[in-house]
Amino acid sequence: MSDGTKEATTPQLRQDDPRDRVASPPAPGKEEIEKEKKGAAAQRVVDPDYLILEAPRKKEFITGSEAAKESIRRANVDIAIAYPITPQSETMQQVGYLYAEGYIKDYYRGEEEIGVMSAIAGASRSGVRCLTATAGPGLMRGLEAIVSWPGARLPSVLLVMCRVVNTPLAIQPDNVEISYLLNAGGIVLHGENQQDFYDFPLVAFMVSEKPEVTLPAAVAVDGFFVTHARGWVSMPAEDIKLPPRDCYHEAVPMMDNENPPIRIARDAPIQKSNFISYQMHASWQQEIWSAQERAKKWLDRWLGGLIEIVNPTAKTMIVASGAAVSQGREAVRQAGEQGLDVGLIKVKSLRPFPGKELDEALDHADKIVVPEFNYVGWLSKEIKANIKRTDRVVGGPRVYGGMTMPTELILETIKDSNER
Amino acid sequence: MSLKTINAAPGFQDYLPKEYQDLLEDGPFFKQRKVSELGSFKEVIEEHPMCSGCAMTLFIRLVYLGLPSLEHTVICGTAGCGRLAISQGAVPFIYGNYGDTNAVASGLKRGLDIRFPDTPKDVVVMAGDGGLADIGFHGVMHSWFRKEKFTTIMLDNEVYGNTGGQDSGMTQKGMVMKMAPTGKKFEKMDMLGLAKTAGVAYTARIAPTNPTRVANTVRKAVLIAREVGPTFIQAYTSCNIEYAIPTPKVMDDARDVEKDRYGFVEYFSDDAKAYWEESEKERKRLRKAEKK
Numbered sequence: 001m002s003d004g005t006k007e008a009t010t011p012q013l014r015q016d017d018p019r020d021r022v023a024s025p026p027a028p029g030k031e032e033i034e035k036e037k038k039g040a041a042a043q044r045v046v047d048p049d050y051l052i053l054e055a056p057r058k059k060e061f062i063t064g065s066e067a068a069k070e071s072i073r074r075a076n077v078d079i080a081i082a083y084p085i086t087p088q089s090e091t092m093q094q095v096g097y098l099y100a101e102g103y104i105k106d107y108y109r110g111e112e113e114i115g116v117m118s119a120i121a122g123a124s125r126s127g128v129r130c131l132t133a134t135a136g137p138g139l140m141r142g143l144e145a146i147v148s149w150p151g152a153r154l155p156s157v158l159l160v161m162c163r164v165v166n167t168p169l170a171i172q173p174d175n176v177e178i179s180y181l182l183n184a185g186g187i188v189l190h191g192e193n194q195q196d197f198y199d200f201p202l203v204a205f206m207v208s209e210k211p212e213v214t215l216p217a218a219v220a221v222d223g224f225f226v227t228h229a230r231g232w233v234s235m236p237a238e239d240i241k242l243p244p245r246d247c248y249h250e251a252v253p254m255m256d257n258e259n260p261p262i263r264i265a266r267d268a269p270i271q272k273s274n275f276i277s278y279q280m281h282a283s284w285q286q287e288i289w290s291a292q293e294r295a296k297k298w299l300d301r302w303l304g305g306l307i308e309i310v311n312p313t314a315k316t317m318i319v320a321s322g323a324a325v326s327q328g329r330e331a332v333r334q335a336g337e338q339g340l341d342v343g344l345i346k347v348k349s350l351r352p353f354p355g356k357e358l359d360e361a362l363d364h365a366d367k368i369v370v371p372e373f374n375y376v377g378w379l380s381k382e383i384k385a386n387i388k389r390t391d392r393v394v395g396g397p398r399v400y401g402g403m404t405m406p407t408e409l410i411l412e413t414i415k416d417s418n419e420r
Numbered sequence: 421m422s423l424k425t426i427n428a429a430p431g432f433q434d435y436l437p438k439e440y441q442d443l444l445e446d447g448p449f450f451k452q453r454k455v456s457e458l459g460s461f462k463e464v465i466e467e468h469p470m471c472s473g474c475a476m477t478l479f480i481r482l483v484y485l486g487l488p489s490l491e492h493t494v495i496c497g498t499a500g501c502g503r504l505a506i507s508q509g510a511v512p513f514i515y516g517n518y519g520d521t522n523a524v525a526s527g528l529k530r531g532l533d534i535r536f537p538d539t540p541k542d543v544v545v546m547a548g549d550g551g552l553a554d555i556g557f558h559g560v561m562h563s564w565f566r567k568e569k570f571t572t573i574m575l576d577n578e579v580y581g582n583t584g585g586q587d588s589g590m591t592q593k594g595m596v597m598k599m600a601p602t603g604k605k606f607e608k609m610d611m612l613g614l615a616k617t618a619g620v621a622y623t624a625r626i627a628p629t630n631p632t633r634v635a636n637t638v639r640k641a642v643l644i645a646r647e648v649g650p651t652f653i654q655a656y657t658s659c660n661i662e663y664a665i666p667t668p669k670v671m672d673d674a675r676d677v678e679k680d681r682y683g684f685v686e687y688f689s690d691d692a693k694a695y696w697e698e699s700e701k702e703r704k705r706l707r708k709a710e711k712k
Contacts, residue, residue, distance in 0.1 A: 078531065078534050079527070079530055079531060079534065081527065105534050106530050106533075106534060108530075108566065110523070110526075110562075111523070111558055111559065111562035112558070114520065114523070114559075115523040115526075115558070115559050115562060116523070118516065118517065118520035118523035118524045118527070118559065119523045119524065119526045119527030120527055121516060121517075121520070121524050121527065122496070122514070122523065122524035122525060122526060122527030122528035122529075122531065123527030123528065123530060123531040124527075124531075125514060125524075125527075125528055125531070126527070126528050126529075126530075126531025126532045126534075126535060127531065127535055128531040128534050128535060130527070130531070144517055144518075145517055145520060148516070148517050248422050248423055249422065253425075253426050255494050255512050255514055255528065256494070256512075256532060256535065256536070256541065257491065257492055257493060257494055257511070257512050257541065258423055259423060259426050259427055260449045260490065260491035260492075260510075260511075261440070261443040261444065261447055261449055261464065261491075261510045261511075262426060262510065262512070263508075263509065263510045263511070263512075263513075264512040264513070
């Protein structure tokens with residue numbers, strides 16, 4: 001065509017294409033798209049309780065990125081805005097395939113993360129259900145926009161596939177970036193495995209849009225360990241989806257100008273130096289954190305509790321979130337073989353933080369071991385800030401910059417702390 | 421929040437503030453007002469905290485007048501003088517983060533198109549030269565490259581007025597400003613040229629010397645954005661404080677600058693030209709039919 005545009009074409013794949021076809025499947029062909037379009041059109045809306053808790057499920061052995069895709073397929077998303085960064089790209093490109101197949105109404109690749117996170121702020125204000133995802137440095141870049149979402153009361157879901165953010169630059173797993181999200185004001189869930197990466201986004205959408213919550217929600221997982229590895233994921237059939245966003249049952253009015261004449265500036269500049277503006281700002285912030293508390297009952301209902309407890313009476317308890325939970329589970333098993341009585345608490349929700357629940361579940365424990373995939377130990381600090389007798393907390397083991405966490409490391413930490 | 425919560429129940433309209441009642445009964449909603457009618461109807465903006473004699477305020481008032489359907493418009497802005505007035509208008513206004521206007525507008529417009537496929541909802545970015553040409557530059561450019569269907573209006577006062585007089589990319593070369601102590605070292609950015617390169621459907625440069633032309637240009641830009649693609653208006657809206665223009669001389673300055681280097685220019689893409697000519701013909705035909 002004269003203006004330089006071309007018909008959509010798919011490049012021919014090279015026979016010796018070195019890319020990983022499992023972790024990064026190519027875009028669907030025309031026939032597949034036509035078939036899937038019928039599937040998308042045939043999807044029916046079901047009650048969230050049914051989709052999340054009751055619908056019969058089948059198991060599949062898939063990557064974390066594929067699990068997220070299957071979650072989004074059933075999430076009734078209106079608009080998804082993408083920008084590539086390792087190890088997130090595989091997920092949002094597959095979300096793009098869902099758009100091509102008719103499961104999502106609009107999708108585009110934004111200019112970079114500030115642009116993407118700002119566009120999510122615009123889309124959410126319009127009243128539609130929106131999704132994006134990022135990782136590591138992308139999260140850091142988008143943070144200015146992300147920390148403004150809760151105050152503007154913008155329901156949305158942000159998937160975070162954690163990786164190194166520090167210099168020297170690396171794409172390896174390391175979840176220090178979650179510590180920056182913890183004080184942003186939004187809901188933050190931390191998934192352990194591929195199953196969580198299917199389940200958590202659906203829960204996140206529903207909780208985020210509850211009238212008494214009306215907050216953005218992030219679902220974080222540890223990059224590569226979850227996103228690029230395969231695991232068993234049980235899921236209901238593809239023909240059901242969540243109800244659409246009901247934007248007129250949320251905490252704030254929509255920016256759709258359906259009520260002229262009205263002056264809505266939900267995010268009005270309150271920059272005067274007087275006690276009325278101080279009070280407005282203070283109450284606004286208090287309200288965000290109160291909304292987090294109000295999210296707890298819904299997270300309880302759909303996640304089966306903010307924490308999961310294994311071997312609850314053990315005197316030595318491991319407390320972990322994310323991929324460290326899986327290592328903790330195996331450490332509990334190995335400790336049992338060695339005659340050690342060790343328990344585990346999985347923290348599913350970091351915001352709202354289950355402080356009271358942890359305090360109660362850990363009251364009997366003599367030692368609390370907190371394995372983490374980061375140097376700074378943000379989870380151990382959170383736990384110390386929420387329980388009594390903090391000298392019981394052993395902050396570690398910690399691995400970072402891409403290191404794996406052998407279970408031996410956790411067992412050694414337990415034994416060392418017992419000897420001390 | 422339910423729509424009912426923020427709509428006046430019919431029995432209670434008489435008890436609402438007089439301003440609200442005036443807007444309902446005699447405002448610019450659901451009918452296009454003309455410049456000649458100014459002073460005879462209730463405008464969406466009347467009180468504001470802008471400096472005395474501010475040309476930007478006059479321009480913003482004219483923008484509200486030109487918007488083709490105020491009742492279906494949402495405005496996006498960012499930090500700067502302009503938002504002090506825009507946030508007083510009886511039109512929804514998004515005051516986002518620094519320089520995020522065109523990204524926010526992209527998401528907003530697409531979302532509104534999903535929800536209201538049969539009602540054109542107009543999104544208009546109105547922000548300063550610093551917000552659009554400096555901190556928000558990449559967002560502006562990419563919204564243009566993506567052909568996002570909304571209008572961007574630059575309130576170009578050639579300075580960071582709200583922070584106290586620092587040079588922006590749109591300041592003229594050589595001007596001594598608070599962060600250009602020996603004079604600005606590079607030329608005023610050619611945003612009109614960049615808009616053309618990026619494929620913007622309609623671009624205009626304008627000064628607030630001719631109110632009817634301002635209102636018509638805004639109307640044209642918003643209607644073309646609705647149907648064809650991104651549109652851009654770059655408006656000279658002098659800062660009489662930082663440029664030390666005596667208040668009674670603000671319009672003299674606007675006329676001088678217009679004559680010297682800020683004359684009215686407009687540029688249509690081929691698609692925009694074809695659309696505009698066709699819709700003008702249609703409007704004339706309808707007017708004739710009405711007269712008969």
